[in-house]
Each structure stands twice: as C-alpha cells, then as structure tokens.
Amino acid sequence: MRILLVGAGGVGSAVVPIAARRDFFQHIVVADYDRSRAEAVVSKQVAAGRRAAGGDLRPEDRFSAIALDASDEAAVTAALREHRCDVLFNAVDPRFDMPLFRAALAAGADYLDMAMSLSRPHPSRPYELPGVKLGDEQFAMSPQWEAAGGLALVGMGVEPGLADVFARYAADHLFDTIDEIGIRDGANLVVEGPDGQETFAPTFSIWTTIEECLNPPVVWEDGGWHTTEPFSEPEVFDFPEGIGPVECVNVEHEEVLLVPRWVKAGRVTFKYGLGAEFIEVLRTLHKLGLDSTEPVRIRGVAVSPRDVVAASLPDPATLGERMRGKTCAGTWIKGTGRDGEPREVYLYHVVDNEWSMREYGAQAVVWQTAVHPVVALELLARGVWRGRGVLGPEAFDPVPFLELLNEYGSPWGMREQ
Amino acid sequence: MRILLVGAGGVGSAVVPIAARRDFFQHIVVADYDRSRAEAVVSKQVAAGRRAAGGDLRPEDRFSAIALDASDEAAVTAALREHRCDVLFNAVDPRFDMPLFRAALAAGADYLDMAMSLSRPHPSRPYELPGVKLGDEQFAMSPQWEAAGGLALVGMGVEPGLADVFARYAADHLFDTIDEIGIRDGANLVVEGPDGQETFAPTFSIWTTIEECLNPPVVWEDGGWHTTEPFSEPEVFDFPEGIGPVECVNVEHEEVLLVPRWVKAGRVTFKYGLGAEFIEVLRTLHKLGLDSTEPVRIRGVAVSPRDVVAASLPDPATLGERMRGKTCAGTWIKGTGRDGEPREVYLYHVVDNEWSMREYGAQAVVWQTAVHPVVALELLARGVWRGRGVLGPEAFDPVPFLELLNEYGSPWGMREQ
Structure with a gap:
C-alpha cells in the first residue's frame, strides 16, 4: 500500500x-x-x-x-x-x-478521512431540523464510488471512528436491542503557559472545534434526525481512569449521522466535555462574529476571522511538553443484553499525555485521533476489511479492529454501569 | 481656519x-x-x-x-x-x-487629537509601575513645538477633553483643595440586532477600547503615577438623567496623565462603566491573543488579530438607527469647597442617542466625542484659546469652553453629591 x-x-x-x-x-x-x-x-x-x-x-x-x-x-x-x-x-x-x-x-x-463533509444549517428552523447534514455531500456520491469499485471510508478517526466501531461491537456482541448510543468525550488535560501557570490552549484544532460546537447539534431519535440549540442538554458524565466527572453538552458530530445507518438504536447522541470556560470562549467568538469563515477585508486583504483565531492560538501539536492529564473517547450503550436483562456499558479508550509523549512524541489528543485510521489502513491493506462505496467505520467487523488496536499498545476498556 | x-x-x-x-x-x-x-x-x-x-x-x-x-x-x-x-x-x-x-x-x-500617543507597559512590573505612559512621546517633543511657535492640543475629545475641562473648572471655581478627581463614564445604550433582539455591538472603536481596557490602568496618587491590574477596583456609580447605577472599573485613560500636570489633586482615576458582558468579552479576546496587534500569518498574508476583531464587528458609526439610550461622560470631584466645607460634585455631559440621530444623524457616543474638539477649534480660531507647545485641555480657561458648548445645543450639568 x-x-x-x-x-x-x-x-x-x-x-x-x-x-x-x-x-x-x-x-x-x-x-x-x-x-x-x-x-x-x-x-x-x-x-x-x-x-x-x-x-x-x-x-x-x-x-x-x-x-x-x-x-x-x-x-x-x-x-x-x-x-x-x-x-x-x-x-x-x-x-x-x-x-x-x-x-x-x-x-x-x-x-x-476523520471528519465528514460539512453541514449547513436549515435555512428557517436551524435548531429543530437538519439542513445539509455532515457527510451528505459524500454519501450522495456513493454510487460513483461503487461503480468505480473504490472505497471511501469516512469518519475513521477516534470520534468518529473508534466510537463507531464500539457501537457496532455492542450491537454485534453485547446487546439484543439498543435504546441509546451516546458518544461521550472528556478529558482532564491542562496546559501550562510559559510562566508555569495553567493557560487557555485548545488541545485540538480550534477551527474544527468551532465548526462542530457552534453548528446546531444533531440527535437521532424515533427513526429520524433533529437538531437543537448549541450546548444543549448539559449532563455530567463520570469518565474512567481517574478523569472523573466532566460536564458534557450536545455537539454536532459525525457519529450521530453514521451509527444509525448501520446499527439499530432508539437514540444516538454526541456529547463533548467542553467545560464552562471553553463554552464561554466559543459563545464569545460567536457573539463577535469571529467564528465566521466569511472573509473580512483588512486594508484590501481578505481573511477569514476563524483562520485568524486559529493562527493566534498555539498550534495544538506543539503543546505536548506543556500538557498534563488524560483524554477519553467512548461510547455509552443502554439497552437489553443478550440475557434479556437491562444492560448499560461504556466502551472507551484513554490516552495519557505522558505516555503518548514518551512513546511517540505526540500529545494525547492528536495521537488518539491518529492511531485509529492507521489501524484501519492496516486492516484494508491486509484485506481484513473490504468494501466499496462510501462507508462508515460501523460498516465493518469491529472485532479485528479492536484486536489490532491492542497490538498497537493502546488497549480499549469496557465498564459495566 | x-x-x-x-x-x-x-x-x-x-x-x-x-x-x-x-x-x-x-x-x-x-x-x-x-x-x-x-x-x-x-x-x-x-x-x-x-x-x-x-x-x-x-x-x-x-x-x-x-x-x-x-x-x-x-x-x-x-x-x-x-x-x-x-x-x-x-x-x-x-x-x-x-x-x-x-x-x-x-x-x-x-x-x-482625542487620544494621546500609546503607552507601553513596564517591562518587569507592569501592574505596579508605568512604563512609557500615554502621551510621553508627545510631551517629549513639546520643546520643538514651543520653538516652532505651534500648538499641539492633545486629548481634546470628550474623555479626555471635556472631562479635563471640568477638572480645571472645578479647581478654578468650585474648590479650595481637591482630594480626588475621578472621571466616570457610563451609559444605558442597547443595540438591536437585525432580528429586533438586543445584540452585542460596541458603540465605540473596539480597537481603541481594547487598547485602553487591556493595558494596565494608571492611577495618580501621592504625587506620582502607579498602575494596577486591568479591571481593578470595581465600583458602582450612579449616573444622572435616568441612566442609573453602572459597575465601573479602572481603565488606562489620558485624563489621569493630563489632569495632574495642570490641576492639583491628591488622587486622579478613570473608571469606565463597561458592564460584566463587555469585560468578559475583553478578557476572552486577551486569553486567545486576539487583542494583539502583532501580525499573524494566514497563508502568507500578515494580519493583526485586533484589526480582524474590529473588521468582524459592525462599524460603530452605523449603529445609530438600532441604538437606544443615553451616554454620560463626567468628572467627580471631592475636596473642600470655597466655603471651607467638604464638597463633592459630578460635572457631566449626557447625550441621548435619539436626539443626536435626529439632530445630526450621528449616534450618541461618536457625536459626544466629536462635538468637543469642534468647540475647541472654534475657540482657537477666534483667538479665545491660545497656546504654544504640547498642552492638554486643562491648560486653558474652561469658562469660554463650557459657555460655547451650551451654544452648540448640548448643555452640561452639575450634581452636588
């Protein structure tokens, strides 16, 4: 390959x-x-x-x-x-x-890819109905990919990506019926400034974070998608491996669009543990129009305010030496187990920044996003995963993926709730 | 002229x-x-x-x-x-x-001008000592102006400007000794968005507001200047003519540098009624580095983040039709009156946006800034005010100024406290 x-x-x-x-x-x-x-x-x-x-x-x-x-x-x-x-x-x-x-x-x-083609809000009812959804432009071209015999594996990072593999694994091996699949992402990462004090520095692309957090969040429910106001339905989720409770809010994310195409579930949500400070920053950027990708003109030069926000913050890839803590991505499934009893599990993957820096010289959040597509490419190269057209991670057998991930030295976990 | x-x-x-x-x-x-x-x-x-x-x-x-x-x-x-x-x-x-x-x-x-040459914080103790102060570069050239027989009248807007005229008027006509001169600026202006809802839209140049609010505020006390942390010493000041109480904080402003050069006072401060929302916006801009005037590079083009913030917000001059409320600028003087008794007065100037839009097609804040330098130019043109070198508004006789301001249809007021 x-x-x-x-x-x-x-x-x-x-x-x-x-x-x-x-x-x-x-x-x-x-x-x-x-x-x-x-x-x-x-x-x-x-x-x-x-x-x-x-x-x-x-x-x-x-x-x-x-x-x-x-x-x-x-x-x-x-x-x-x-x-x-x-x-x-x-x-x-x-x-x-x-x-x-x-x-x-x-x-x-x-x-x-690790994030699907962009959405556009519904023109008149943005906080009730989806407009153009994440991935719509890509899925519309699935017939051409099938006809050409090619594969477009979309949303194959950690979230979306591993989170979708977890959903398929739960449906195949752990549950009879699924009431809700809730992707939950949280961390206890802190970044030290040059003065040794904790500082504000997003650990992932601010461009993408603005895009996903300020668009109307999408929810799958009762066989269809609907949208809500940004930062809706706050909930405290207790993350494993010492991270602890983090406030999470609805955010627009690919899993909600991908999972229901291959996995039967009553409800699918994505909630992100942004924390109060980050939410306030995003609200302020929006209030000032600095989230916009529409160029403004400065002395004849056109620049997008969002690009300027990204350029003003430190490159997340360079923060590893100044970061401490762990990041967790995972999928919380509620439903009826194989034994007919109610069951609730959280399948998760935690990366400790200290470990990823020592082992790979990469900070935890970007390392966690990077490892899963490499695992997927290995499965494709070896012919273990095969497909045609535009497919999400949940279109494939999750077991070889989860086995190979362990071989990459970064095991996943399961918590019965 | x-x-x-x-x-x-x-x-x-x-x-x-x-x-x-x-x-x-x-x-x-x-x-x-x-x-x-x-x-x-x-x-x-x-x-x-x-x-x-x-x-x-x-x-x-x-x-x-x-x-x-x-x-x-x-x-x-x-x-x-x-x-x-x-x-x-x-x-x-x-x-x-x-x-x-x-x-x-x-x-x-x-x-x-209506704002003096820029300051630079003290290199090692920015929140205790001034570095290069507002106007230092200009005052350093006063000998050249004097030699050339020219006049540079600096800080001659409303604040600084009228506020300094008030200080001199109080010293000349109302007080024997002055303990404190506190410039206080507040408003009850609201701006409606295109949807008819109140929206966030600064009513004055955000570039200048960032400059003055994020620099270390300066205070004159005990015969010298010192600086504090931004937004220090919050205080609620009750503004006249229906504006009412507004929370004010210390802000770096020219009056604190100008007034003590010509008027004897124990203490001189400037506090701005920013309100909690605006303070949060400024803190966030600072946290993200978006207050910076140092260019960042976007695909080969260098732009200053602060210029992009200014370009992303509506032009304050265009907001008049969507604004409601009044803005107040004034000078609060505490000391001993001519009768030897303690005295406290607030000399002020209020502009109602409805009036300034109807009369001049200009919104209240920019109109209030614009009228005072025109009054000053008229006094200079008529030879009523004369001077050589670099001088502040308090270097001149305040009485003809305050009389002429009334003739411009925008009277000032005095409140005994």
Missing part, C-alpha cells in the same frame, strides 16, 4: 511515528500546503531512525514530503497518480474534504 | 455635520485611507445642504475629500501644505498619533 497523507498538522505529524512501527505499507507521501511542515515531519522520523517491526526498509525510503494545496483538486489527482498512491489519507480540516474526496475518486485511489 | 480632518470613521463623520453649522472655519479637507469613505461623508453633508448660521458659503465650497494614509508622515505633511491647512485634526486610531503629530510640526500646522 502506498499512501498520500494530506496534512502535516497535529494529526498528520502523529500518524508518521505510529505508522513507522508497522510494515503494512510501502510508502507514505506526506503532503502539506507548507512544504517545510511536511519535510519537518519526515526529517524527524528519519532522525528517529526507527524501522518497522521485522521490516528492512529504512524510514528515508518509506516517507517523503511534497507541497500540495488540498483545495486544488487537479493537483491532488496528479499527486496521487505521480506517486502511485493506493489511498488518500485526509488529515486536513474538513472544509477540504470534497476536493480531496473527488480527487481520490478521479485518480482511482481509495479515500479515508 | 483651514482644517485637515484625518479619519472619516465614526468620529470624523460626526465632526462634519457639527462643524457645518458653524462659521469659524473656511474649509475642512476630509482625508481617509479609503477615499470613498471620505467622499461619502462630504457628499452626505452637501446633500443636506445646510449652511453655517449667518454664513454664505455652500457646503460644497467648505468640505472636500482626499485619500491619505495616516501612517505616511511625508504624505500628510504634503497634504497639509498643498491644502494650506492651519491645523491637523486627528480622528484616527491613536496608533497613528506620532506620524500625524510629526507631520503637523513639519508643515507648521497646529495639531489636535
């Missing part, structure tokens, strides 16, 4: 050291708008000099860097062909999903 | 209809970086067709528009000479003070 990894940001730069230990692929071309960023990721891996377990290829033969504009569909198609890539691994902001997705289809390559 | 008015923003565009009713000047050249903005202000006045009381000049002969970059000192000097202007009236952000101030000196014109 030859992979075109588009995006050398937080997740992209964590993918390389994870993949470097595995031997399922021949080559990864790391592509970024800023070529020097892609080169830095490759150089770091070459300097580490680590070879795949049992492999004989040196890192300098398995990784290379190119400049690529993710919004330039023709350039991406050309890069896939020039580098003879079998799959495009999309690790950039979801606003670039569609050009990358179409470029892969045009080049005859498979496609993987 | 021929005037070069630099800046056709909120205050600049309110200056024109105020000045148009008066006959003390021959011509105002309205200059802006964006020529169309300057032209729009002039065209609006020409369309209104209003002539000065008793004057025979038509507006089209008294106002003209040019493009001018306020940061280009040589271009400003050339414009002053080309248009034979006697005075430069600075109505742009204070970051342009120094090039404009130096250009006026070079061209042999007088100079007036």
Whole structure:
C-alpha cells in the first residue's frame, strides 16, 4: 500500500511515528500546503531512525514530503497518480474534504478521512431540523464510488471512528436491542503557559472545534434526525481512569449521522466535555462574529476571522511538553443484553499525555485521533476489511479492529454501569 | 481656519455635520485611507445642504475629500501644505498619533487629537509601575513645538477633553483643595440586532477600547503615577438623567496623565462603566491573543488579530438607527469647597442617542466625542484659546469652553453629591 497523507498538522505529524512501527505499507507521501511542515515531519522520523517491526526498509525510503494545496483538486489527482498512491489519507480540516474526496475518486485511489463533509444549517428552523447534514455531500456520491469499485471510508478517526466501531461491537456482541448510543468525550488535560501557570490552549484544532460546537447539534431519535440549540442538554458524565466527572453538552458530530445507518438504536447522541470556560470562549467568538469563515477585508486583504483565531492560538501539536492529564473517547450503550436483562456499558479508550509523549512524541489528543485510521489502513491493506462505496467505520467487523488496536499498545476498556 | 480632518470613521463623520453649522472655519479637507469613505461623508453633508448660521458659503465650497494614509508622515505633511491647512485634526486610531503629530510640526500646522500617543507597559512590573505612559512621546517633543511657535492640543475629545475641562473648572471655581478627581463614564445604550433582539455591538472603536481596557490602568496618587491590574477596583456609580447605577472599573485613560500636570489633586482615576458582558468579552479576546496587534500569518498574508476583531464587528458609526439610550461622560470631584466645607460634585455631559440621530444623524457616543474638539477649534480660531507647545485641555480657561458648548445645543450639568 502506498499512501498520500494530506496534512502535516497535529494529526498528520502523529500518524508518521505510529505508522513507522508497522510494515503494512510501502510508502507514505506526506503532503502539506507548507512544504517545510511536511519535510519537518519526515526529517524527524528519519532522525528517529526507527524501522518497522521485522521490516528492512529504512524510514528515508518509506516517507517523503511534497507541497500540495488540498483545495486544488487537479493537483491532488496528479499527486496521487505521480506517486502511485493506493489511498488518500485526509488529515486536513474538513472544509477540504470534497476536493480531496473527488480527487481520490478521479485518480482511482481509495479515500479515508476523520471528519465528514460539512453541514449547513436549515435555512428557517436551524435548531429543530437538519439542513445539509455532515457527510451528505459524500454519501450522495456513493454510487460513483461503487461503480468505480473504490472505497471511501469516512469518519475513521477516534470520534468518529473508534466510537463507531464500539457501537457496532455492542450491537454485534453485547446487546439484543439498543435504546441509546451516546458518544461521550472528556478529558482532564491542562496546559501550562510559559510562566508555569495553567493557560487557555485548545488541545485540538480550534477551527474544527468551532465548526462542530457552534453548528446546531444533531440527535437521532424515533427513526429520524433533529437538531437543537448549541450546548444543549448539559449532563455530567463520570469518565474512567481517574478523569472523573466532566460536564458534557450536545455537539454536532459525525457519529450521530453514521451509527444509525448501520446499527439499530432508539437514540444516538454526541456529547463533548467542553467545560464552562471553553463554552464561554466559543459563545464569545460567536457573539463577535469571529467564528465566521466569511472573509473580512483588512486594508484590501481578505481573511477569514476563524483562520485568524486559529493562527493566534498555539498550534495544538506543539503543546505536548506543556500538557498534563488524560483524554477519553467512548461510547455509552443502554439497552437489553443478550440475557434479556437491562444492560448499560461504556466502551472507551484513554490516552495519557505522558505516555503518548514518551512513546511517540505526540500529545494525547492528536495521537488518539491518529492511531485509529492507521489501524484501519492496516486492516484494508491486509484485506481484513473490504468494501466499496462510501462507508462508515460501523460498516465493518469491529472485532479485528479492536484486536489490532491492542497490538498497537493502546488497549480499549469496557465498564459495566 | 483651514482644517485637515484625518479619519472619516465614526468620529470624523460626526465632526462634519457639527462643524457645518458653524462659521469659524473656511474649509475642512476630509482625508481617509479609503477615499470613498471620505467622499461619502462630504457628499452626505452637501446633500443636506445646510449652511453655517449667518454664513454664505455652500457646503460644497467648505468640505472636500482626499485619500491619505495616516501612517505616511511625508504624505500628510504634503497634504497639509498643498491644502494650506492651519491645523491637523486627528480622528484616527491613536496608533497613528506620532506620524500625524510629526507631520503637523513639519508643515507648521497646529495639531489636535482625542487620544494621546500609546503607552507601553513596564517591562518587569507592569501592574505596579508605568512604563512609557500615554502621551510621553508627545510631551517629549513639546520643546520643538514651543520653538516652532505651534500648538499641539492633545486629548481634546470628550474623555479626555471635556472631562479635563471640568477638572480645571472645578479647581478654578468650585474648590479650595481637591482630594480626588475621578472621571466616570457610563451609559444605558442597547443595540438591536437585525432580528429586533438586543445584540452585542460596541458603540465605540473596539480597537481603541481594547487598547485602553487591556493595558494596565494608571492611577495618580501621592504625587506620582502607579498602575494596577486591568479591571481593578470595581465600583458602582450612579449616573444622572435616568441612566442609573453602572459597575465601573479602572481603565488606562489620558485624563489621569493630563489632569495632574495642570490641576492639583491628591488622587486622579478613570473608571469606565463597561458592564460584566463587555469585560468578559475583553478578557476572552486577551486569553486567545486576539487583542494583539502583532501580525499573524494566514497563508502568507500578515494580519493583526485586533484589526480582524474590529473588521468582524459592525462599524460603530452605523449603529445609530438600532441604538437606544443615553451616554454620560463626567468628572467627580471631592475636596473642600470655597466655603471651607467638604464638597463633592459630578460635572457631566449626557447625550441621548435619539436626539443626536435626529439632530445630526450621528449616534450618541461618536457625536459626544466629536462635538468637543469642534468647540475647541472654534475657540482657537477666534483667538479665545491660545497656546504654544504640547498642552492638554486643562491648560486653558474652561469658562469660554463650557459657555460655547451650551451654544452648540448640548448643555452640561452639575450634581452636588
């Protein structure tokens, strides 16, 4: 397998050291708008000099860097062909999903992303009805992918991604009927400022966080999707492994759109443990129009306020040395167990920043997002997972995924509630 | 008097209809970086067709528009000479003070601004000691202005400006000794959004508001200046004419630097009735680094986050139709009266947005800032106020100013406390 990894940001730069230990692929071309960023990721891996377990290829033969504009569909198609890539691994902001997705289809390559094509609110009733939903543009093109014999595996990070695998696993192996599937994400991470004091610094792309948190959250219920006001239905969820209780609110997220397509459940929700401070920051950005992606003009130059917010904050990928704590992603399932009794479980995956920094030099949140698509690519490379068209993670057998994840040294857990 | 008015923003565009009713000047050249903005202000006045009381000049002969970059000192000097202007009236952000101030000196014109040259915090003890203070750069050049026989009247808006005139008036006519001079600014203005709901929209330049609110506030006490943490010493002040109690906090402002140079007082403070919501917005902007004027790079283009914040919010000058309420600026003096008894007065100026919109088509806050420098220019044009060097409003006799303000139809008030 030859992979075109588009995006050398937080997740992209964590993918390389994870993949470097595995031997399922021949080559990864790391592509970024800023070529020097892609080169830095490759150089770091070459300097580490680590070879795949049992492999004989040196890192300098398995990784290379190119400049690529993710919004330039023709350039991406050309890069896939020039580098003879079998799959495009999309690790950039979801606003670039569609050009990358179409470029892969045009080049005859498979496609993987960790966030689906963007939504647009309902024009008149945004907090009741969905408008264009996450992934709608991608699913609309599923017939073309099927006809071409290609696979687009969408939403294959941690959330969405592992969370969807957990939902399918619960349906296949733990439950007879499922009342509710609730994805719950929380952390106790703190970031120290240069002065040693705790500081405000988002641990994941603020661009994407704004997108998912300020759009109307979507809920699956009674066989259909509806939307609510941002930050609705606050609830305190007790996260495992010492993280403890965190206030979570409804957020627009892919799992709610993906899970019901393959798994039968009365209700599907996604709640994010943002915390009061982060919610206040997001509300303020919205109040000031700084969440907007519509350009404003500054002395003749057009810039998007949201891009400026992202550029003003520290790059989340660089925070690892100053972070402490753990992050947890998981899926809470309530229903009737195989024995006919009520059952409630939380399937989860926790990453300790100290561990991910020591083992991979990557901070916990981006490492956790990066590991699952690498596992999925390995299953595809080995032919364990196969498919055609546009598919979510829950379209595949979850068992080999969860087994292989353990082999990657990052086990998942299950808590009966 | 021929005037070069630099800046056709909120205050600049309110200056024109105020000045148009008066006959003390021959011509105002309205200059802006964006020529169309300057032209729009002039065209609006020409369309209104209003002539000065008793004057025979038509507006089209008294106002003209040019493009001018306020940061280009040589271009400003050339414009002053080309248009034979006697005075430069600075109505742009204070970051342009120094090039404009130096250009006026070079061209042999007088100079007036409404906010002094910028401060820089103390490098090691920013919340205890002042670093470079507001106006320091300007006062340092006072000898050159004196030698050239020119006048730079600095801080001559409403606050600073009228507030300083009030301080001098109290010292000259109301008090024997003054314990404290506290400038207090508050409003009950609300802005309606397009949906008819109250919305967040600053009624004055957010660029300047960030500058003054996030810098360490300065206090004059015991014969010297010291600084505090932003938003320190909150206090509820009861504003007159139905505005009522508003929470005020210490803010860095020119009056604290100007008043003690000419008026003897034990303590001088400035507190601004920001309100809890605005304070939270400013704190959040600071937390995210969006208050910064240091450019960030977005795909090769350098932009200042603070400029983007300003561009994302509605132009304060355009809010008048959607605003309701009153704004109050004033000076609270405590000390010993002429009769030897303790005395406490609040000298104030209130503008009702409904009135300023009806009378001048300008919203209350920018109108209130614009009227006082026009009154001052009239006093200078008529030779009632005279001076050399760099002087604040309190360097002049306050009585003719306060009398002429009444003639402008916007009376001031006094409340014994």
